[in-house]
Amino acid sequence: MELPRRNPVTRRWLALSPAIVVVSIFMILPMIILLVFSFMEADPYGGVDPGFTTEAYVQILYERDFDDLLIFDPVYLNIIGRSVLLALLATIGCLVLGLPVAYFIARQSSRTQSLLLYLITIPFWTNLLVRTYAWILLLSSDGVIEQPLKFLGVIDESLDMMYTNGAVAVGLIYSYLPLMVLPIYASLEKLDFRLIEAAHDLYADRFRVARYVIFPLAAPGIVAGCILVLVPSLGAFIAPDLLGGGKKLMLGSLIQVQFASARNWPFGSAVAICLLALVMMMLMYQARIASKRRRETGD
Amino acid sequence: MIKMAKKKIYKIGDYPGLTGWTVFFFAYLYMPMIVLVVYSFNESRRAQIWKGFSLDWYVKAFSNDDIQSAALNSLIVAVIATVFATVISTLAALALARGRQFRGQAAVTGLISLPLVVPEIATAVATLSFFAVIGFKLGLVSIIIAHTVFCIPFAFLPIRARLQGMDDAYEQAASDLYANDWQTFRYVTLPLMMPGVVAGAMLAFIISIDDFIITLMVSGAGSTTLPLYIYGMIRQGITPEVNVISTVMLVLSIIFITVYWFVSKKAEETG
Numbered sequence: 399m400e401l402p403r404r405n406p407v408t409r410r411w412l413a414l415s416p417a418i419v420v421v422s423i424f425m426i427l428p429m430i431i432l433l434v435f436s437f438m439e440a441d442p443y444g445g446v447d448p449g450f451t452t453e454a455y456v457q458i459l460y461e462r463d464f465d466d467l468l469i470f471d472p473v474y475l476n477i478i479g480r481s482v483l484l485a486l487l488a489t490i491g492c493l494v495l496g497l498p499v500a501y502f503i504a505r506q507s508s509r510t511q512s513l514l515l516y517l518i519t520i521p522f523w524t525n526l527l528v529r530t531y532a533w534i535l536l537l538s539s540d541g542v543i544e545q546p547l548k549f550l551g552v553i554d555e556s557l558d559m560m561y562t563n564g565a566v567a568v569g570l571i572y573s574y575l576p577l578m579v580l581p582i583y584a585s586l587e588k589l590d591f592r593l594i595e596a597a598h599d600l601y602a603d604r605f606r607v608a609r610y611v612i613f614p615l616a617a618p619g620i621v622a623g624c625i626l627v628l629v630p631s632l633g634a635f636i637a638p639d640l641l642g643g644g645k646k647l648m649l650g651s652l653i654q655v656q657f658a659s660a661r662n663w664p665f666g667s668a669v670a671i672c673l674l675a676l677v678m679m680m681l682m683y684q685a686r687i688a689s690k691r692r693r694e695t696g697d
Numbered sequence: 698m699i700k701m702a703k704k705k706i707y708k709i710g711d712y713p714g715l716t717g718w719t720v721f722f723f724a725y726l727y728m729p730m731i732v733l734v735v736y737s738f739n740e741s742r743r744a745q746i747w748k749g750f751s752l753d754w755y756v757k758a759f760s761n762d763d764i765q766s767a768a769l770n771s772l773i774v775a776v777i778a779t780v781f782a783t784v785i786s787t788l789a790a791l792a793l794a795r796g797r798q799f800r801g802q803a804a805v806t807g808l809i810s811l812p813l814v815v816p817e818i819a820t821a822v823a824t825l826s827f828f829a830v831i832g833f834k835l836g837l838v839s840i841i842i843a844h845t846v847f848c849i850p851f852a853f854l855p856i857r858a859r860l861q862g863m864d865d866a867y868e869q870a871a872s873d874l875y876a877n878d879w880q881t882f883r884y885v886t887l888p889l890m891m892p893g894v895v896a897g898a899m900l901a902f903i904i905s906i907d908d909f910i911i912t913l914m915v916s917g918a919g920s921t922t923l924p925l926y927i928y929g930m931i932r933q934g935i936t937p938e939v940n941v942i943s944t945v946m947l948v949l950s951i952i953f954i955t956v957y958w959f960v961s962k963k964a965e966e967t968g
Contacts, residue, residue, distance in 0.1 A: 406796060407799075409792075410792045410796060410799070411792075413788040413789065413791055413792035414788070414789050414792045414793070414805055416784075416785045416788060416789070417785050417786065417788070417789035417805075417808075417809050417849060417853075418805065418808060420785060420845065420846060420849065421808050421809060421811060421812070421846060421849065422808070424824065424827070424842060424843070424845075424846040425811055425812060425815075425820070425823075425846050426808075426811075427827060428820075428823035428824050428826060428827035429815075429819075429823050431823065431826045431827050431830055432819070432822065432823040432826055435826055445829055495722055495725070496722075498712070498715055498718045498719070498722075499718065499719050499722045501712075501715070502715050502716070502718070502719045503719075505710065512962075516955075516958055517723065517726075517727075518726070519954065519958075520951055520954055520955075521726055521727075521730065523900075523903050523907075523950055523953070523954040524730070524907070524946075524947050524950040524951060524954075525906075525907040525909075525924060525943070525946050525947065525950060526907065526909065527907075527909045527924050527927060527928060528733070528927065528943040528946050528947055529729060529730065529947075531733070531927070531931055531935075531939065531943055532729035532730060532732060532733040532943070533729055534931070534935060535729070535732050535733060535736060535935075535940075536728070536729055536732060540746065542732050542736075545746075572725070572726075572729070575725075575726065591710060594710040595710075604712060607710070608712070629814070629816060630816065630817070632816065633816030633817065633818045633819065635817075635818055635910050636909065636910070640931065649818075650816070650818040650910075653818050653819070653822055654818060654821075654822070654910070654913075654914070657822050657825060657914065658914075663826070666822060667822070667826070670818070670819045670822050670823070673816055673818070673819055674815065674816070674819050677814070677815070677816055681814060
């Protein structure tokens with residue numbers, strides 16, 4: 399077999415074309431369609447009706463009363479607020495849990511490091527639905543956590559841990575924890591431990607070492623980890639759905655419901671566009687920080 | 698001075714409770730999965746009350762026709778999506794990691810990585826809207842298309858990493874020895890990049906098998922995959938059968954990722 403004799407440039411674009419075509423048609427085009435849908439009228443039977451309107455976006459903030467007057471309605475704003483709050487909570491939880499662990503791993507021998515990293519990546523690659531479902535077994539009344547407590551007489555009544563914001567937060571932290579540890583580990587792994595020794599020699603105590611040496615060096619990993627956790631947490635569907643019981647709606651569930659049962663596609667599209675805008679802003683912020691850091695350190 | 702020396706008993710850079718914290722961390726990470734596996738052997742009808750050891754629910758789950766067809770659907774989708782995603786990604790990685798830098802390189806890389814940064818729910822409803830606009834019937838084919846796109850970055854990144862870590866001296870040596878482009882690719886580049894291709898294909902396969910939210914939005918009647926079936930069962934109330942299929946999926950993923958781990962490690966050592 400002989401490859402057609404073409405110049406390298408043509409051949410390069412030929413090799414790239416399947417990826418470009420597939421992603422453009424099945425990813426970019428759908429996003430554009432979503433944007434267009436968000437400015438169309440809702441069809442009561444699902445889908446959209448032609449006609450330009452900003453109704454879907456107005457609906458996020460206001461409700462129309464019988465006289466067609468707009469009344470401020472915080473229902474959806476509450477959902478957005480709760481999503482942002484829970485996502486932030488999950489991010490902080492992951493950071494508090496993950497930062498010391500990333501540091502611990504970075505200090506081990508390379509064999510132990512590799513084993514611990516393997517243990518951290520395993521949950522990440524296992525089914526999110528299954529892992530979240532496991533929390534139902536733990537948290538539900540008469541579940542694995544409550545049974546021994548009841549047996550020991552610590553509690554009489556059920557703790558009612560399921561279907562709470564706390565349960566959703568625990569589920570979110572659990573879902574995205576590896577995404578926090580791995581980037582922080584990546585920046586700490588390159589840490590020159592002689593710097594810590596030097597700080598000690600200059601009479602810095604352990605907490606000053608953490609504050610002025612370790613933390614600044616871990617900062618790029620912390621920023622990357624926080625964004626990696628925050629972005630999927632904002633649009634999460636499984637954790638709020640299974641552990642929040644659909645009552646504690648978050649953005650992801652709100653969007654899903656509009657397309658599945660509520661049949662208001664333009665409204666669902668508008669919320670999805672808002673979510674995308676939020677995410678893009680965060681990614682741009684991270685890119686700016688990263689490029690600023692590169693300029694400062696000069697690599 | 699004596700006081701100062703006394704203060705420095707601990708190892709430099711060590712913090713109290715760090716080991717304990719790490720143990721707690723791994724317990725938190727693994728406890729739910731261990732509970733799930735243990736409870737899949739539960740005899741009781743009620744999924745979260747332990748009664749005794751039994752394999753009955755495994756027998757029941759494996760002989761369940763719906764579960765079998767859901768598993769088959771998952772497998773068909775994952776295999777086809779993996780093949781497409783891997784071929785597309787291999788071509789793209791070759792074009793991006795070999796040869797000189799070119800205008801638009803960053804843009805193309807960004808485009809390929811796009812499915813990684815867009816929240817899954819947005820991808821899901823956008824893809825659904827797209828199929829609605831072109832009037833495409835939802836079913837296995839729509840799932841395969843959506844999965845292929847979503848799997849491309851997961852296949853692409855390990856393949857590109859492998860190519861970037863490869864010395865192109867071998868390829869140059871091959872051309873010096875009058876191998877034509879095809880021969881160089883077939884007998885030098887491809888065997889060398891193979892660990893990366895295998896790793897990429899495995900990641901794509903896992904991502905496809907496990908995907909839930911995108912599949913939920915673009916599936917139609919008769920195209921239930923395993924995660925969709927599990928979700929349906931959880932919604933109806935938890936039964937030991939859910940524990941069984943969940944455990945099977947968990948174990949499969951762990952086997953896969955372990956093999957992937959060894960393949961990519963070997964790639965590192967030989968690369």
